[in-house]
Structures are given as C-alpha cells and as structure tokens.
Amino acid sequence: MASTKAVILPLFEVAGHPIIFHCLKAVAKVPGIREVILVGYYDETVFRDFIKSASTEFPQFRIQYLREYQALGTAGGLYHFRDAILKGRPERFFVLNADVCCSFPLGEMLKLFEEKDAEAVILGTRLSDDAATNFGCIVSDTHTKRVLHYVEKPESHISNLINCGVYLFATECIFPSIRSAIKRRTARPRLLSYPSSENLESSYVAQDDSNETPEILRLEQDILPDLADSNRFFVHETKDFWRQIKTAGSAVPANALYLQKAFQSGSDELAAPSATIVPPVYIHPSATVDPTAKLGPNVSIGARAVVGPGVRIKESIVLEDAEIKHDACILYSIIGWSSRVGAWARVEGTPTPAGSHSTTIIKNGVKVQNITILGKECGVGDEVRVQNCVCLPFKELKRDVANEVIM
Structure with missing residues (x-):
C-alpha cells in the first residue's frame, strides 16, 4: 500500500x-x-503510539523497540542487541518474524522444547511441492521431529515442510552459533573473479573484507543450516493456518485467516451474524455502516469509515476514514485511507484457489495483482469499474480500468 509515508507493514491492520x-x-x-x-x-x-497502547493491552510484559544502525538481518539484529536480550538472564526466548500470519502455537513449541531438551525449535507447516521451494525447506525425522537438514529456497524439491518464521532458542546455543558465523565470515577472504590475460579462465584474488559489516547475518541462510548439524534442533509442525505477508495484497488473505480464527473462538469483537452480515466481519466501533449494506465474509471496516446504503463488500479491507457510497461493490480489494468509492462503482480483484500463496495472476499474458489496492486518498467515480489494479495515492479514476498499475 503506497502513501506519502512508507507503509510500516507490521502496523498494517488486518482483522481490526x-x-x-x-x-x-x-x-x-x-x-x-x-x-x-x-x-x-x-x-x-x-x-511509539503502538507500544503505548499495547503496553496497556498487555501489562504482563514490558515492550520496547530497539533500532538497528543499519539493516542487520534477523541473526545480526539478535547478536547486536544481545546484551539487552540477555539482561534478564533468560534461558530461552522466542523469535517471531513480523511478516507472517498464523495461530502462533508457542505453547506447543515450548512443550516440545522441554520434552527434547532442545537447543532450538522451529515452527513448520506443509505446502505443495511447487510452493515449498519459495521458502526455507526442512528435512526432519518423522518420529523424533529432529531437523536433519535445512535449505533456504532450494533450487529443487527437497521437502514440502517449510519454515514458518517462528523460533524458540536456548540462549546458551544461539549466540555462540551466531558468533561462530561472524568469525567464519571475518576470516574468509572475499573472492573476486577476473579474466586471465592468458586463457580468459576465471582466476581469483583475495580481497580485504573489512569494508563489509560481519554483523549482517540472516538467520535462515547463515545460522539454521549449521543448527541442523546439531542433535538438538527440532521442528513443531502446525496443522493450523499460515501465511506470509510480504505485500499489501497478501494482507487480504491474512485478514480472512485471522477473522476466521476469531470467529471460531467466539470473539466478541466481530459483528453479529444477520441477514446483512455474513461472518466473519469486523467493524470498528467508530465506523458507520448503513443497515442495508451487506458485508462479508472476511471483511474488516476501519475507524471512521462510512459505508452507504446497498453497498456490497466481500473479502476486503476498508481502511480508516474511507467512504463507500451507495450501491457500490467491493470484492477482494483494499480501500486505502481516506479513499472514496462512488455510487454504483465496482472495485474488485480476482479470487485465487484455496491454499495458494501467490498474490498475482496472469491476465492477457501479463502478471498482475489479484487483489485490487487503492492507495491513500484515491477516488473512484460513480459507476466506474476497477479490476486487478494497484492505484497509487491521490489518484482520481474517472473511467473503467483493469490490470494496471495507476501511477
């Protein structure tokens, strides 16, 4: 989702x-x-504002934010702030990537950790063989649950059990492992190829590596493969939902998954089912929804949004201060902050097969977003149809448009 400011993905709202x-x-x-x-x-x-409100919501633990001096990677960030992490002398700690959507079965991971006297536990799930190679792949012992091998985005199929981006580490194990990786990187000369004047074959020369920051380390590529050599690295396989949220478009299926989980648990945050509410639906208390509008399933309506008479919204996110005028139709879309959709307009994406982890489709030989996204303060005119488009902020759409990025 584009705006005048870069969108902070961890703060993007899904399921309210x-x-x-x-x-x-x-x-x-x-x-x-x-x-x-x-x-x-x-x-x-x-x-700042999120931490203030979250600290009230979750008073049982302290929440703080530590900023890296440059992007260090997950392992690099852990090591850089190791003193802060170890200050309370924890024996173990969870690491959760903020770009994943799942039920986070942390209790089950902790139980496995204790049963196996583990050094590390990773959360895994099964995908199709084709989809799995886009993620980190785990080879494990079916009976013991021990991780035997780990490869990040392999070139060919090795396993359909993939890394969910949720971990539990023993402090006595993970920091020495990261330190060893840093030492290996510091000691290893950087090799540059250049054409030989004699035979044009590749020759190599060792270069000083001091200009690179050895603290930049990725957990998946630099640490997990080595942990797999240990006998104390285990995987907890979840059968529940999982989704990676790398783009604004992937927030729509994530929104659906969280809403469905909330509905199954009987959350009182959701709108009560009725003739015009097809559950699950979240409506912010400050939003205004006409009683003749039909919403759901899998719809979130943000703060101060206005939904007019006869509107139909399905599988979509309507962000704060947006306005949907009468008889408009919103399907598989994100309506940006303060955007306006005119009367009888139609804003829609294309549904994808259940279980698909792609947010693109092929239309007329061109790859396009399957979720339509209106950026901040966009306007869609009366009776205008927008399909499979990404519309950057502050644009006015006065004609039908499909399969485009509107800049």
Whole structure:
C-alpha cells in the first residue's frame, strides 16, 4: 500500500488490529514472558503510539523497540542487541518474524522444547511441492521431529515442510552459533573473479573484507543450516493456518485467516451474524455502516469509515476514514485511507484457489495483482469499474480500468 509515508507493514491492520498485535496476543498466552523486544530499522517514532497502547493491552510484559544502525538481518539484529536480550538472564526466548500470519502455537513449541531438551525449535507447516521451494525447506525425522537438514529456497524439491518464521532458542546455543558465523565470515577472504590475460579462465584474488559489516547475518541462510548439524534442533509442525505477508495484497488473505480464527473462538469483537452480515466481519466501533449494506465474509471496516446504503463488500479491507457510497461493490480489494468509492462503482480483484500463496495472476499474458489496492486518498467515480489494479495515492479514476498499475 503506497502513501506519502512508507507503509510500516507490521502496523498494517488486518482483522481490526496491526499485524504485530496478533504476535503479541499469542505471546501473552505463554506464562512467564517478562519482556518483548521489537527489533528493526524503522525510526523510533514509528512504534511509539503502538507500544503505548499495547503496553496497556498487555501489562504482563514490558515492550520496547530497539533500532538497528543499519539493516542487520534477523541473526545480526539478535547478536547486536544481545546484551539487552540477555539482561534478564533468560534461558530461552522466542523469535517471531513480523511478516507472517498464523495461530502462533508457542505453547506447543515450548512443550516440545522441554520434552527434547532442545537447543532450538522451529515452527513448520506443509505446502505443495511447487510452493515449498519459495521458502526455507526442512528435512526432519518423522518420529523424533529432529531437523536433519535445512535449505533456504532450494533450487529443487527437497521437502514440502517449510519454515514458518517462528523460533524458540536456548540462549546458551544461539549466540555462540551466531558468533561462530561472524568469525567464519571475518576470516574468509572475499573472492573476486577476473579474466586471465592468458586463457580468459576465471582466476581469483583475495580481497580485504573489512569494508563489509560481519554483523549482517540472516538467520535462515547463515545460522539454521549449521543448527541442523546439531542433535538438538527440532521442528513443531502446525496443522493450523499460515501465511506470509510480504505485500499489501497478501494482507487480504491474512485478514480472512485471522477473522476466521476469531470467529471460531467466539470473539466478541466481530459483528453479529444477520441477514446483512455474513461472518466473519469486523467493524470498528467508530465506523458507520448503513443497515442495508451487506458485508462479508472476511471483511474488516476501519475507524471512521462510512459505508452507504446497498453497498456490497466481500473479502476486503476498508481502511480508516474511507467512504463507500451507495450501491457500490467491493470484492477482494483494499480501500486505502481516506479513499472514496462512488455510487454504483465496482472495485474488485480476482479470487485465487484455496491454499495458494501467490498474490498475482496472469491476465492477457501479463502478471498482475489479484487483489485490487487503492492507495491513500484515491477516488473512484460513480459507476466506474476497477479490476486487478494497484492505484497509487491521490489518484482520481474517472473511467473503467483493469490490470494496471495507476501511477
């Protein structure tokens, strides 16, 4: 989702709450958690309001944000802030990537950790063989659940059990492992190829590596493959939902998954089912929805949004201060902050097969977004149809448009 400011993905709202809120909600169910540390490269002010409200919502643990001096990767960030992490002398700690949507079965991971006297536990799930190679793949022992081999985005199929981006580490194990990886990187010369003047074959020369920051380390590529050599690295396989949220478009299926989970648990945040509410549907208390509008399933309506008479909304997110005028239709779309959709207009994406992890489709030989996204303060005219488009902020659409990026 584009706007005048870069969108902070962890704070993008799905199912009525910022993505990172769902992580905290899961963490709050684990007894004994005393502190939550958010690590990233965003400016400190970005999370200030969220941390203030979240600290009220979750008083049982302290929440703080630590900013990296440059993007260090997950393992690099852990190591850089190791003193802050180890300050309370924890024996183990969870690491959750903020760009995933799942039920976060942290309790089950903790149970496995204790049963196996593990050094590390990773959360895994099964995907199709074709989809699995787009993620980190885990080869495990079916009976013991021990991780035998780990490869990040392999070139060919090795397993359909993939890394969900949720971990539990023993402090005595993970930091020495990262330190060893840093030492290997520092000691290893960088090799540059150049054409030989004699035979044009590749020759190599060792270069000083001091200009690179050895602290930049990726957990998946630099650490997990080595942990697999240990006999104490295990995988907990979840049968529940999982989704990666890398783009604004992927927030729509994530929104559906969180809403369905909330509905199954009987959450009182959701709108009551009725003739015009097809559950699950979330409506912010400050939003205004005409009683003749039909919403759902899998719809979130943000703060101060206005939904007019006869409107139909399905599988979509309507963000705060947006206005949907009478008899408009919104399907598989994100309506941006303060955007306006005119009367009898139609804004729609294309449904994808259940279980698909792609947010693109092929239309007329061109890859396009299957979710239509209106950026901040966009306008769609009366009776205008917008299909499979990404519309950047502050644009006025006065004619039908399909399969385009509107800049």
